[in-house]
Amino acid sequence: MAGNRAVAYRGPGRVEVIDIDYPTFELKDGPGVNPQNVGRKVPHGVILRTVATNICGSDQHMVRGRTTAPLDLVLGHEITGEVVEVGPDVEFVKVGDIVSVPFNIACGRCRNCKEGKTGICLNVNPDRPGSAYGYVDMGGWVGGQAEYVLVPYADWNLLRFPDRDQAMAKILDLATLSDIFPTGFHGAVTAGVSVGSTVYVAGAGPVGLAAAASAHLLGAAVVVVGDLNSERLAQARSFGCETVDVGAGPIADQLEQLLGVPEVDCGVDAVGFEARGQGHGAAAAEAPAAVLNSLMQVTAAGGALGIPGLYVTGDPGAVDEAAKVGSLSLGLGTGWAKSLSFTTGQCPVMRYHRQLMMAILHDRVQIAAAVNATAIPLEEAPRGYAEFDAGAATKYVLDPNGYLAA
DSSP states (O other), rough: OOOEEEEEEEEETEEEEEEEOEEEEEOOOOTTOOOGGGOOOOOOOEEEEEEEOOOOHHHHHTTTOOOOOOOTOOOOOOOOEEEEEOOTTTTTEEEEEEEESSBOOSSSSHHHTTTTOGGOOOSSSSSSSSBBOTTTTTTOOOOOSSSSEEEEEHHHHHHEEEEHHHHHTTTTHHHHGTHHHHHHHHHHHHHOOOOOOEEEOOOOOOHHHHHHHHHHHTOOEEEEEESSSSSHHHHHHHTTEEEEEESSSSSHHHHHHSSSSSOOOEEEEETTTOOBBBSSSSOOOOTTTTHHHHHHEEEEEEEEEEOOOOOOOOOOTTTTTGGGGOOOOOHHHHHHHHEEEEEEEEEGGGHHHHHHHHHTTTTOOHHHHHHTTEEGGGGHHHHHHHHTTTSSSSSSETTTSSSOOO
């Protein structure tokens, strides 16, 4: 049997590449596995040899010690792979297929899945609706920053690329389909972006950049990206975005200089609960509701906010007791008075990933360039995490089995 190497959380600020078991078609006990899922049979699953597996900002929250993630939790929910084994109940997925894995695990059988709400499947996480690979309180499905990974409900979950050679030629772009591209697109769609829209995206990390690229794809007239990080703002400008340095003065004033009015039609929060308020760079004070409140101020009346940025119910490192349980000081009165709409929660990846795959394969979008996707070996994951945490304008893509190097 093959071995398996994987990236594990080893305490605040630390990840290591460790040896773990090769996956089987049964969930075993381990770090973060819900006791009710231990022993769960997965005849509907496949085992993938990982082609690409990305470091995500959501992983970074855990690595910073900002969640209740247990030690040795295997990380990684952004997975692209080659099928090497199929379970006895798998009918349509075949050995040798190159596939994208939606980060949210869905059964395809429950009411929510049948309604297209695959981010809140009712059958894969005993604790609450919704699940993901390698993530705290998500049922304990083993993460995909590994050489091999188990994917359940394969016929339902997997997106098969139609041509292997074509897929490998665009693999860094296609690797974004597991999470950040659909998530950014979902943020733009739920913010109401359409032809001629003006859009403000808060956050120039990979999801924010993906949301900005998505807004262009949807026909926005002007896309403005705000951040404190000058390198990430330069990355946004590299594909045609306007930018604002949120530490340089009121966002509304900077928008007025760019647009002639101090507001936009659509707002996207691609920051989440580790938002910062006053100050600049490392000196900016953490203020978990700062982005949401600023978006309500600068989004025009009747507009909408797409909120793909992560908010949690448990944050041991929060700035106050309320924030430790996910309670934030929102200026909801402003949102109500302006009749703003809000969309939160996991992106239902399956709602978008095939369409976005087609946009990639037919050169309608260059998403890897937009997010500066960069491949590194699995063993360099600790470096990738450290540089990403320090603010690198890079989407690190791990290459556990040498596909990307080849």
